[in-house]
Amino acid sequence: MSEIENVVIVGSGPAGYTAALYTARAELRPVVVEGFMWGGLLQETTDVENFPGFPAGVMGPELMQQMRDQAERFGSRFITDQATALELADEPGGVHRVHVGGEILQTRAVVLAMGAEHRKVGVPGEELLSGRGVSYCATCDAAFFGGRDTLIVGGGDSAMEEAMFLAKFASKVTIVHRRDEFRASKIMLERARTVENIEWLTPYVVEDFAAGENGALERALLRHAETGEARELPVGGAFIAIGHVPQSEIVVGQGVSLDHEGHVLVDGRSTRTAVPGVFAAGDLVDNTYRQAITAAGSGCQAALDAEWYLRDTPLAS
Numbered sequence: 001m002s003e004i005e006n007v008v009i010v011g012s013g014p015a016g017y018t019a020a021l022y023t024a025r026a027e028l029r030p031v032v033v034e035g036f037m038w039g040g041l042l043q044e045t046t047d048v049e050n051f052p053g054f055p056a057g058v059m060g061p062e063l064m065q066q067m068r069d070q071a072e073r074f075g076s077r078f079i080t081d082q083a084t085a086l087e088l089a090d091e092p093g094g095v096h097r098v099h100v101g102g103e104i105l106q107t108r109a110v111v112l113a114m115g116a117e118h119r120k121v122g123v124p125g126e127e128l129l130s131g132r133g134v135s136y137c138a139t140c141d142a143a144f145f146g147g148r149d150t151l152i153v154g155g156g157d158s159a160m161e162e163a164m165f166l167a168k169f170a171s172k173v174t175i176v177h178r179r180d181e182f183r184a185s186k187i188m189l190e191r192a193r194t195v196e197n198i199e200w201l202t203p204y205v206v207e208d209f210a211a212g213e214n215g216a217l218e219r220a221l222l223r224h225a226e227t228g229e230a231r232e233l234p235v236g237g238a239f240i241a242i243g244h245v246p247q248s249e250i251v252v253g254q255g256v257s258l259d260h261e262g263h264v265l266v267d268g269r270s271t272r273t274a275v276p277g278v279f280a281a282g283d284l285v286d287n288t289y290r291q292a293i294t295a296a297g298s299g300c301q302a303a304l305d306a307e308w309y310l311r312d313t314p315l316a317s
């Protein structure tokens with residue numbers, strides 16, 4: 001068993017690294033359990049043009065490297081491995097345990113910043129053809145589909161945004177949505193409707209992604225959500241934009257409250273969870289804004305909340 005740390009941060013997107021930067025500068029010597037795929041979803045993006053301070057834009061992976069370097073400069077320590085389990089103490093000042101690899105870290109405070117992953121449709125061919133025509137990120141992959149017919153699954157703002165981006169490259173983008181009404185905001189829908197090479201197919205669900213002889217995606221099998229009519233759509237690319245699933249599995253059953261989708265619930269405008277000394281930030285908490293800058297902001301809040309908790313709460317005996 002390790003000595004008792006001040007703070008362990010689980011996760012390494014903008015929320016995790018910002019929490020590390022702030023707690024490191026507060027001389028709390030944070031430990032960041034950053035996972036093997038450190039950097040979070042921004043590692044998948046190309047140009048990030050809306051992170052303040054980069055007037056010419058910055059590549060997602062470079063931004064994450066810089067955040068990591070900045071946190072390291074002030075004494076953050078990184079463990080490039082997955083947290084596999086948590087044992088959270090329920091009393092104020094209690095010692096929490098974080099299982100990493102074969103080791104157990106003991107800590108007075110925990111910042112949860114595990115983020116979210118892309119929701120899967122869960123149909124045959126989806127996993128097999130992921131990276132061979134099926135993608136969860138038009139921003140990352142759209143350029144590979146120049147002149148091809150493509151589809152987007154989803155009816156929210158993400159689907160509209162992805163469709164408009166993809167339409168700059170693809171010959172055609174068909175938005176396939178399971179209802180006739182769209183969850184997307186009016187402004188995003190209206191913008192997407194003005195794009196000539198975007199077509200609309202509702203209410204349809206995808207039942208299967210099928211490969212051609214070369215092993216890459218060749219067509220999607222669809223079904224009308226009401227009449228049950230089957231339909232085939234020849235496509236070289238399929239982009240899934242049906243939301244995100246927070247990565248909160250390891251806190252289930254630990255006293256931390258979750259909403260029906262698995263987002264960690266925090267107290268008011270703070271980052272305090274239902275467990276004393278445990279704070280949460282970033283996409284793990286937020287299904288509304290989901291921006292690098294808002295995640296970084298909440299990582300900063302979690303660091304300050306943790307710092308104040310450590311200042312005000314003696315170690316339980």
Ligand code: NAP
Binds near residue numbers: 121155178
């Ligand atoms: P979302 O708003 O939750 O929309 C998810 C969409 O996927 C919905 O249309 C939903 O259909 C559909 N869906 C969910 N599960 C499905 C399944 N298993 N099979 C088929 N379709 C499925 O998610 P989002 O679009 O990622 O947006 C999340 C948040 O980020 C929103 O608050 C959004 O406003 C915000 N956002 C804003 C912008 C922007 O303004 N620039 C851009 C992106 C995201 P139903 O509608 O039938 O449930």
